[in-house]
Amino acid sequence: MEDIIIIKKGAWSPEEDQxxxxxxxxxxxxxxxxxxxxxxxxxxxxxxxxxWMNYLRPDVKRGPFSMEERERVIKMYxxxxxxxxxxxxxxxxxxxxxxxxxxxxxxxxxxxxxxNIDAPVQxxxxxxxxxxxxxxxxxxxxxxxxxxxxSSSISSIITFDQNEKIDxxxxxxxxxxxxLSSSHSNIDGFDQFVDTTSFWLHLLNHANREELYYENS
DNA sequence: AAGGATGTCAACCGCCCAAGT
DNA sequence: CACTTGGGCGGTTGACATCCT
Numbered sequence: 001m002e003d004i005i006i007i008k009k010g011a012w013s014p015e016e017d018q019x020x021x022x023x024x025x026x027x028x029x030x031x032x033x034x035x036x037x038x039x040x041x042x043x044x045x046x047x048x049x050x051x052w053m054n055y056l057r058p059d060v061k062r063g064p065f066s067m068e069e070r071e072r073v074i075k076m077y078x079x080x081x082x083x084x085x086x087x088x089x090x091x092x093x094x095x096x097x098x099x100x101x102x103x104x105x106x107x108x109x110x111x112x113x114x115x116n117i118d119a120p121v122q123x124x125x126x127x128x129x130x131x132x133x134x135x136x137x138x139x140x141x142x143x144x145x146x147x148x149x150x151s152s153s154i155s156s157i158i159t160f161d162q163n164e165k166i167d168x169x170x171x172x173x174x175x176x177x178x179x180l181s182s183s184h185s186n187i188d189g190f191d192q193f194v195d196t197t198s199f200w201l202h203l204l205n206h207a208n209r210e211e212l213y214y215e216n217s
Numbered sequence: 218a219a220g221g222a223t224g225t226c227a228a229c230c231g232c233c234c235a236a237g238t
Numbered sequence: 239c240a241c242t243t244g245g246g247c248g249g250t251t252g253a254c255a256t257c258c259t
Contacts, residue, residue, distance in 0.1 A: 010252090010253090011253080031244075032244070032245070033243085033244065033245095045244080045245090046244095046245085046246095049244095049245075049246090053246095082248070082249090083247090083248090084247075084248065085246070085247060085248085096246090096247070096248080097248095100248075100249085
Protein backbone atom coordinates (compact mmCIF):
# COMPACT_ATOMS: atom_id res chain seq x y z
CA MET A 1 0.00 0.00 0.00
CA GLU A 2 1.36 3.37 -0.99
CA ASP A 3 1.91 6.15 1.48
CA ILE A 4 -0.52 9.00 1.27
CA ILE A 5 1.40 12.23 1.09
CA ILE A 6 -0.46 15.44 1.79
CA ILE A 7 1.00 18.31 -0.14
CA LYS A 8 0.70 21.68 1.49
CA LYS A 9 0.09 24.77 -0.62
CA GLY A 10 0.01 28.48 0.01
CA ALA A 11 2.19 30.71 2.10
CA TRP A 12 5.26 29.27 3.78
CA SER A 13 5.46 29.32 7.55
CA PRO A 14 8.64 30.42 9.35
CA GLU A 15 9.08 26.80 10.48
CA GLU A 16 8.98 25.53 6.92
CA ASP A 17 11.42 28.22 5.83
CA GLN A 18 13.80 27.20 8.58
CA UNK A 19 13.55 23.52 7.68
CA UNK A 20 14.32 24.19 4.04
CA UNK A 21 17.11 26.61 4.82
CA UNK A 22 18.71 24.28 7.32
CA UNK A 23 18.53 21.36 4.94
CA UNK A 24 20.01 23.19 1.95
CA UNK A 25 22.74 24.75 4.06
CA UNK A 26 23.68 21.37 5.44
CA UNK A 27 23.29 19.05 2.47
CA UNK A 28 23.16 21.37 -0.51
CA UNK A 29 20.84 21.11 -3.49
CA UNK A 30 20.82 17.67 -5.03
CA UNK A 31 17.29 16.80 -6.16
CA UNK A 32 14.41 19.16 -5.60
CA UNK A 33 11.79 16.44 -6.01
CA UNK A 34 13.25 14.19 -3.35
CA UNK A 35 14.45 16.89 -1.02
CA UNK A 36 11.12 17.76 0.65
CA UNK A 37 10.78 14.25 2.00
CA UNK A 38 14.24 14.28 3.51
CA UNK A 39 13.84 17.80 4.80
CA UNK A 40 10.53 16.92 6.46
CA UNK A 41 8.47 19.25 4.30
CA UNK A 42 5.00 18.58 2.90
CA UNK A 43 5.71 20.56 -0.23
CA UNK A 44 6.42 19.77 -3.84
CA UNK A 45 9.97 19.98 -5.07
CA UNK A 46 8.99 22.84 -7.30
CA UNK A 47 7.54 24.75 -4.42
CA UNK A 48 10.73 24.24 -2.41
CA UNK A 49 12.90 25.32 -5.30
CA UNK A 50 10.84 28.44 -5.86
CA UNK A 51 10.90 29.35 -2.20
CA TRP A 52 14.64 28.89 -2.01
CA MET A 53 15.42 30.73 -5.24
CA ASN A 54 13.10 33.66 -4.66
CA TYR A 55 13.28 34.13 -0.93
CA LEU A 56 15.60 32.01 1.16
CA ARG A 57 18.84 32.15 -0.85
CA PRO A 58 21.39 34.17 1.12
CA ASP A 59 22.24 36.35 -1.86
CA VAL A 60 18.67 37.42 -2.58
CA LYS A 61 18.41 41.16 -2.40
CA ARG A 62 15.18 42.52 -0.98
CA GLY A 63 13.64 45.94 -0.81
CA PRO A 64 12.72 48.50 -3.43
CA PHE A 65 14.55 48.76 -6.73
CA SER A 66 17.17 51.47 -6.93
CA MET A 67 17.06 53.96 -9.77
CA GLU A 68 19.99 52.17 -11.41
CA GLU A 69 18.12 48.88 -11.23
CA ARG A 70 14.98 50.47 -12.65
CA GLU A 71 16.87 51.91 -15.57
CA ARG A 72 18.54 48.58 -16.16
CA VAL A 73 15.22 46.72 -16.18
CA ILE A 74 13.82 49.13 -18.74
CA LYS A 75 16.83 48.90 -21.00
CA MET A 76 17.07 45.14 -20.74
CA TYR A 77 13.36 44.77 -21.39
CA UNK A 78 13.73 46.72 -24.57
CA UNK A 79 16.62 44.52 -25.60
CA UNK A 80 15.33 41.13 -24.46
CA UNK A 81 11.59 41.49 -24.12
CA UNK A 82 9.89 39.43 -21.42
CA UNK A 83 12.90 37.21 -20.73
CA UNK A 84 12.72 37.92 -17.03
CA UNK A 85 15.32 35.39 -16.00
CA UNK A 86 17.82 36.93 -18.41
CA UNK A 87 16.99 40.41 -17.16
CA UNK A 88 17.29 39.27 -13.56
CA UNK A 89 20.70 37.87 -14.42
CA UNK A 90 21.84 41.42 -15.06
CA UNK A 91 20.66 42.53 -11.64
CA UNK A 92 22.68 40.86 -8.89
CA UNK A 93 20.47 39.58 -6.10
CA UNK A 94 17.22 40.09 -7.95
CA UNK A 95 15.07 37.16 -9.04
CA UNK A 96 13.11 36.74 -12.22
CA UNK A 97 9.91 36.77 -10.19
CA UNK A 98 10.85 40.06 -8.58
CA UNK A 99 11.77 41.67 -11.88
CA UNK A 100 8.55 40.43 -13.43
CA UNK A 101 6.47 41.74 -10.55
CA UNK A 102 8.30 45.02 -10.60
CA UNK A 103 7.69 45.44 -14.30
CA UNK A 104 4.01 44.62 -14.08
CA UNK A 105 3.30 46.77 -11.04
CA UNK A 106 5.55 49.77 -11.54
CA UNK A 107 5.87 50.06 -15.28
CA UNK A 108 3.19 48.25 -17.19
CA UNK A 109 0.31 49.46 -15.09
CA UNK A 110 0.99 52.96 -16.28
CA UNK A 111 1.45 52.11 -19.90
CA UNK A 112 -0.13 48.81 -20.73
CA UNK A 113 -3.69 49.79 -20.09
CA UNK A 114 -3.54 52.49 -22.68
CA UNK A 115 -2.13 50.45 -25.48
CA ASN A 116 -2.06 46.91 -26.77
CA ILE A 117 1.29 46.06 -25.28
CA ASP A 118 -0.01 42.57 -24.86
CA ALA A 119 -3.20 40.71 -24.10
CA PRO A 120 -5.18 41.83 -21.10
CA VAL A 121 -4.41 39.92 -17.98
CA GLN A 122 -7.20 37.61 -16.88
CA UNK A 123 -7.71 38.72 -13.35
CA UNK A 124 -10.27 40.23 -11.07
CA UNK A 125 -9.48 43.71 -12.39
CA UNK A 126 -10.47 43.00 -15.94
CA UNK A 127 -13.92 44.41 -15.42
CA UNK A 128 -12.59 47.83 -14.57
CA UNK A 129 -9.93 47.68 -17.25
CA UNK A 130 -12.50 46.84 -19.87
CA UNK A 131 -14.41 49.92 -18.92
CA UNK A 132 -11.28 51.99 -19.28
CA UNK A 133 -10.39 50.36 -22.58
CA UNK A 134 -13.58 51.64 -24.13
CA UNK A 135 -12.44 55.18 -23.65
CA UNK A 136 -10.30 56.70 -26.35
CA UNK A 137 -6.69 56.75 -25.19
CA UNK A 138 -4.91 60.03 -25.31
CA UNK A 139 -1.52 58.41 -25.24
CA UNK A 140 -0.20 55.88 -27.65
CA UNK A 141 2.78 53.76 -26.68
CA UNK A 142 4.65 51.43 -28.96
CA UNK A 143 7.26 49.33 -27.22
CA UNK A 144 7.83 46.90 -30.03
CA UNK A 145 11.38 45.73 -30.57
CA UNK A 146 13.59 48.18 -32.45
CA UNK A 147 14.44 45.44 -34.90
CA UNK A 148 10.80 45.17 -35.85
CA UNK A 149 10.61 48.74 -37.02
CA UNK A 150 10.13 49.87 -40.56
CA SER A 151 10.76 53.11 -42.36
CA SER A 152 10.08 56.26 -40.47
CA SER A 153 8.02 59.29 -41.30
CA ILE A 154 8.14 60.93 -37.92
CA SER A 155 7.56 64.63 -37.91
CA SER A 156 9.43 65.29 -34.69
CA ILE A 157 11.08 63.29 -31.95
CA ILE A 158 11.52 64.76 -28.53
CA THR A 159 13.17 63.69 -25.35
CA PHE A 160 12.63 65.33 -22.02
CA ASP A 161 14.27 65.68 -18.71
CA GLN A 162 13.09 64.99 -15.23
CA ASN A 163 11.12 68.13 -14.57
CA GLU A 164 9.60 68.54 -17.97
CA LYS A 165 5.90 67.93 -18.37
CA ILE A 166 4.45 65.93 -21.20
CA ASP A 167 1.61 67.06 -23.37
CA UNK A 168 -0.61 64.08 -22.83
CA UNK A 169 -3.20 65.30 -25.28
CA UNK A 170 -1.01 64.84 -28.28
CA UNK A 171 1.77 62.45 -27.52
CA UNK A 172 2.87 59.33 -29.28
CA UNK A 173 5.52 57.22 -27.64
CA UNK A 174 7.72 55.33 -30.01
CA UNK A 175 10.39 52.72 -29.56
CA UNK A 176 13.80 53.45 -28.15
CA UNK A 177 15.75 53.84 -31.36
CA UNK A 178 14.28 56.75 -33.27
CA UNK A 179 16.06 55.84 -36.45
CA LEU A 180 14.28 52.51 -36.52
CA SER A 181 10.90 53.72 -35.45
CA SER A 182 7.98 52.57 -37.50
CA SER A 183 5.47 54.79 -39.17
CA HIS A 184 2.34 55.54 -37.27
CA SER A 185 0.66 57.57 -39.91
CA ASN A 186 -2.56 55.66 -39.30
CA ILE A 187 -2.84 57.15 -35.83
CA ASP A 188 -4.71 60.36 -36.02
CA GLY A 189 -4.51 63.25 -33.69
CA PHE A 190 -1.00 62.82 -32.35
CA ASP A 191 1.81 65.14 -33.14
CA GLN A 192 4.51 64.57 -30.54
CA PHE A 193 6.83 61.61 -30.49
CA VAL A 194 8.87 60.44 -27.56
CA ASP A 195 11.29 57.54 -27.39
CA THR A 196 10.27 54.96 -24.81
CA THR A 197 13.51 54.79 -22.86
CA SER A 198 13.26 58.46 -22.21
CA PHE A 199 9.58 58.22 -21.40
CA TRP A 200 9.85 55.33 -18.97
CA LEU A 201 12.75 56.86 -17.13
CA HIS A 202 10.78 60.04 -16.92
CA LEU A 203 7.82 58.15 -15.57
CA LEU A 204 9.94 56.51 -12.89
CA ASN A 205 11.96 59.54 -11.97
CA HIS A 206 9.31 62.11 -11.92
CA ALA A 207 6.51 62.81 -9.53
CA ASN A 208 4.24 63.32 -12.50
CA ARG A 209 3.70 59.57 -12.55
CA GLU A 210 0.46 59.87 -10.67
CA GLU A 211 -0.65 62.66 -12.90
CA LEU A 212 0.12 60.63 -15.98
CA TYR A 213 -1.78 57.69 -14.64
CA TYR A 214 -4.92 59.52 -13.80
CA GLU A 215 -4.75 61.63 -16.90
CA ASN A 216 -5.62 58.51 -18.79
CA SER A 217 -8.23 57.04 -16.55
C1' DA B 218 -16.86 54.15 9.20
C1' DA B 219 -17.64 50.75 5.78
C1' DG B 220 -17.25 48.49 1.71
C1' DG B 221 -15.50 48.28 -2.78
C1' DA B 222 -11.49 49.16 -5.79
C1' DT B 223 -6.82 48.86 -6.49
C1' DG B 224 -1.76 47.81 -5.54
C1' DT B 225 1.68 44.58 -4.31
C1' DC B 226 3.98 40.43 -4.11
C1' DA B 227 4.41 35.46 -3.02
C1' DA B 228 3.22 31.30 -4.93
C1' DC B 229 1.20 28.09 -8.23
C1' DC B 230 0.49 26.18 -12.94
C1' DG B 231 1.65 24.52 -17.21
C1' DC B 232 4.83 24.33 -20.74
C1' DC B 233 9.40 23.70 -22.57
C1' DC B 234 14.05 22.05 -22.90
C1' DA B 235 18.17 19.57 -21.88
C1' DA B 236 20.23 15.60 -20.01
C1' DG B 237 20.01 10.92 -18.96
C1' DT B 238 18.63 6.20 -20.08
C1' DC C 239 15.76 7.67 -31.59
C1' DA C 240 12.14 7.77 -28.21
C1' DC C 241 10.92 8.28 -23.70
C1' DT C 242 11.41 10.03 -18.98
C1' DT C 243 12.63 13.25 -15.63
C1' DG C 244 14.24 17.38 -13.34
C1' DG C 245 14.75 22.05 -13.56
C1' DG C 246 13.78 26.58 -15.46
C1' DC C 247 10.73 29.93 -17.17
C1' DG C 248 6.79 33.08 -18.06
C1' DG C 249 1.97 33.73 -17.19
C1' DT C 250 -1.42 33.95 -13.90
C1' DT C 251 -3.75 33.83 -9.51
C1' DG C 252 -4.81 34.67 -4.66
C1' DA C 253 -4.15 36.84 -0.25
C1' DC C 254 -3.51 40.71 2.07
C1' DA C 255 -2.72 45.74 2.57
C1' DT C 256 -3.93 50.18 1.33
C1' DC C 257 -6.59 53.62 -0.91
C1' DC C 258 -10.79 55.74 -2.37
C1' DT C 259 -15.59 57.02 -2.40
